[in-house]
Amino acid sequence: MSLAQIREHARGRLERLGNAVTSQVWRWGFASRFLFYMVVHSGTALRRFRLTVAEIYFAGVLSLIIILVSGLFVGMVLALQGYETLQRFGASESLGVLVALSLVRELGPVVAGLLFASRAGSAITAEIGLMKATEQISAMEMMAVDPIARVVAPRFWGGVLSMPLLAALFSAMGIFGGYLVGVQLIGVDPGAFWSQMQAAVDLRNDIMNGVIKSVVFGVAVTWIAVFEGYDAVPTAEGVSRATTRTVVTSSLAILALDFVLTALMFTGGKSA
Amino acid sequence: MVQIQNVAFGYDAARPVLRDVSLSIPRGSVIGIMGQSGCGKTTLLRIIAAQYLPTAGTARVLDVPTSELDREGLYRMRRRMGMLFQFGALFTDMSVYENVAFPLREHTELPDDLIHDLVMLKLEAVGLRGAAQLMPAELSGGMARRVALARCIALDPQLILYDEPFTGLDPISFGVIVRLIRELNDSLGATSIIVTHDVQEALGVVDYVYFMAAGRVIAQGAPDAIRASEEPFVRQFVNGALEGPVAFHYPAQEYGAELELEGS
Numbered sequence: 078m079s080l081a082q083i084r085e086h087a088r089g090r091l092e093r094l095g096n097a098v099t100s101q102v103w104r105w106g107f108a109s110r111f112l113f114y115m116v117v118h119s120g121t122a123l124r125r126f127r128l129t130v131a132e133i134y135f136a137g138v139l140s141l142i143i144i145l146v147s148g149l150f151v152g153m154v155l156a157l158q159g160y161e162t163l164q165r166f167g168a169s170e171s172l173g174v175l176v177a178l179s180l181v182r183e184l185g186p187v188v189a190g191l192l193f194a195s196r197a198g199s200a201i202t203a204e205i206g207l208m209k210a211t212e213q214i215s216a217m218e219m220m221a222v223d224p225i226a227r228v229v230a231p232r233f234w235g236g237v238l239s240m241p242l243l244a245a246l247f248s249a250m251g252i253f254g255g256y257l258v259g260v261q262l263i264g265v266d267p268g269a270f271w272s273q274m275q276a277a278v279d280l281r282n283d284i285m286n287g288v289i290k291s292v293v294f295g296v297a298v299t300w301i302a303v304f305e306g307y308d309a310v311p312t313a314e315g316v317s318r319a320t321t322r323t324v325v326t327s328s329l330a331i332l333a334l335d336f337v338l339t340a341l342m343f344t345g346g347k348s349a
Numbered sequence: 350m351v352q353i354q355n356v357a358f359g360y361d362a363a364r365p366v367l368r369d370v371s372l373s374i375p376r377g378s379v380i381g382i383m384g385q386s387g388c389g390k391t392t393l394l395r396i397i398a399a400q401y402l403p404t405a406g407t408a409r410v411l412d413v414p415t416s417e418l419d420r421e422g423l424y425r426m427r428r429r430m431g432m433l434f435q436f437g438a439l440f441t442d443m444s445v446y447e448n449v450a451f452p453l454r455e456h457t458e459l460p461d462d463l464i465h466d467l468v469m470l471k472l473e474a475v476g477l478r479g480a481a482q483l484m485p486a487e488l489s490g491g492m493a494r495r496v497a498l499a500r501c502i503a504l505d506p507q508l509i510l511y512d513e514p515f516t517g518l519d520p521i522s523f524g525v526i527v528r529l530i531r532e533l534n535d536s537l538g539a540t541s542i543i544v545t546h547d548v549q550e551a552l553g554v555v556d557y558v559y560f561m562a563a564g565r566v567i568a569q570g571a572p573d574a575i576r577a578s579e580e581p582f583v584r585q586f587v588n589g590a591l592e593g594p595v596a597f598h599y600p601a602q603e604y605g606a607e608l609e610l611e612g613s
Contacts, residue, residue: 208440216438216497219398219431220452221424227455 108304115230115303118223122230132235136197136299140243143192148180148247151188152254155179159255160263172265173274176255177248181278181287182343185248187335190294192247193240194327198302201232202323205306206316214307229303236302240295241288248287286342293334298327350376350508350540351397356406358392366392368564369406379534379541381551384561385586393561394510394544398432399423411508428456430508431501435516437493439485445472445496446481452503471499475529491522495529502533509534511543515550527554548587552576560586 078086122129159175205228208214217224252274259265278284302323309319351374359365366389374380382390395401396408399415408415411429418426439448449468453459459467472478475495485493494514501509511530515523531554534541545551552558552572560568560575560583568575568583575583582594601607 211436211441212434212438213440215400216432216434216440218400219427220455221427222452222455223424 104308107308108300111225111304111307112300115225115233118226119230119234121223121226122234128227128231129234129238132232133239134235136193136201136232136236137239137243140193140196140239141246143196144189144243144247145250147188147192148185148250149254151184151247152176152180152251152256153258155184155251156255156258156263160259160265169265170269171273171277172255172259173252173270174277176259177252177274177278178283180248180251180255181283183287183335183339185251186244186287186290186294187331189244189247189291190240190298190331191328193236193243193295194298194302194331195324197236197239198298198323198327199320201236201299201302202306202309202320203316205229205232205303206309206311206319209307209309210311210313210316225307229307233299233303236299237292237295240298241291244287244291244294282342286338289342290335290338293338294331297330297334301327301330350374350411351542352407352409353393353397354407354409356393356396356403356408358389358396358401358404366564367396367403370561370564370566371406372559372566372569374540374542376540377534377538378556379531379543379554381555381558382542382544382561383546383548383551383558383586385546388561389564390544390546390561391512394512394542397542398430398510399426428504429506430510431504431506432510433494433497433501433512433514435513436490437485437497439488439493439497439500441485443485444481445477445483445485445488448485448496449500449503451500456504467503471503472496474502474533475499476525489522491518491525494518494522494526498526498529498533502537505537505539507539509537509539509541511541511545513545514543515545515547523550530554552587 155176156172159172159179160169163169163171163175205214208224208228214224214228217227256267256270260267260270305319305323305326309315351372353370353372356367356370357365358367370389370393382393384390392401396403396415397410399408399410399418402408402416411426413422413426415423415426439445440451443451446468449471450464453464453467457464468481469478472481475498477492477495477499480488480492480496485496488496514526514530518526527550530541530543533539543551543555552575555572557571558569558575559566560580562582568578568580570578576587578584578587584590585594
């Protein structure tokens, strides 16, 4: 290969890299403007709150089964694994603390967020994408109705309000699962299980931080879901790709945000 | 009602879709814009609907230049027009009743019982009052188009745009839609623009026709004049002939060369 060919090859690669970076930056900018516009035009979603309530049902209530069952099993497994380790150090009565802190601080928001992204996020993207593909969004625009205010904003707020509630239910169900295995099955003293949990779990530092995480995850997942749906190429393949992107991007966003938030909240054994 | 003057449009500079298109649509008429697929007629409809802005020339719709409209002005103008999409574009999560009630609920503060009366009036006009509680998935193609038409006229528009309204309809549904377009236009005192490539069918309902090819208006006139036209493109199109200015074959290299035959 001559020097000129190598130079040409390298230039082609650099151009492709440049285009990829530019288009990604453009997409980020578009997504940010989309979020801003959606929040500014949320009047309809808040004034006609039944539109948002319908989306809370769609994103929240219909996700209950998978959230509750997963929470129960995660709590039961935590109790089994936790007991196995704690008893080696004679601390098996701290099982309630371990289960509750693991769930409230970490597993509740994160696992509920991942499940929410898979169940509700993908459904929101597919629904908006299909509305676009079947010209329902265009029809709305032609009726002088802003689709972002009428279709997107209620779904966004429905998701944002549902996520913390689902995370709380996940944690509650997990603690109940931990109780079933730890107290009812293994025989840990119920008084110690509950009283140590009550003493160790702090409302502000543990529960509030968990709630903050779940709110942040709710905003991230629902924003990604509505944006991907609205930006989907209006074909069957385009909607399919957008749905996949929602699940992958939301999941990665949850894991990255969880690390950042945990670092801010619980660094050095001290709460923020 | 609609004035298009020297309008050009392209999705990018290298591929112009419309070139120097001019047409004038008087109030109360039913106009057909015809031509083969890809000739730019749907793009022209979207320019009239102000979904696209012309890259050159002016489009005055309902006496307003579309390129001067802000978002509020655009929505104000669209409240005075209705558009029937190719496959209806009904909201699939709402019943027939709710679909027709949608624009009334969004743009008026009317009480529910008055909205009910208006929805029934519109559904009666398209003969589907009895289907009010059905969901869009339960409708045939023709019924869906009629429901979309009822929704389109819910706010008594002054301008009605039809994007390929006859595609995929059986002969009975087709006859119903043709009759409805004419009757609704005349009873509402509206103006209608039909974009279609179903020439023979559309010639029976329109007052005036614009023929388009390669982004330009190449012929225009009343339906009888179009039927009698000697223009080769119009003749080929109206008669559906294989031979004529529109070639059957997409441009390609020599057939012999493609098959690598000797001597070609």
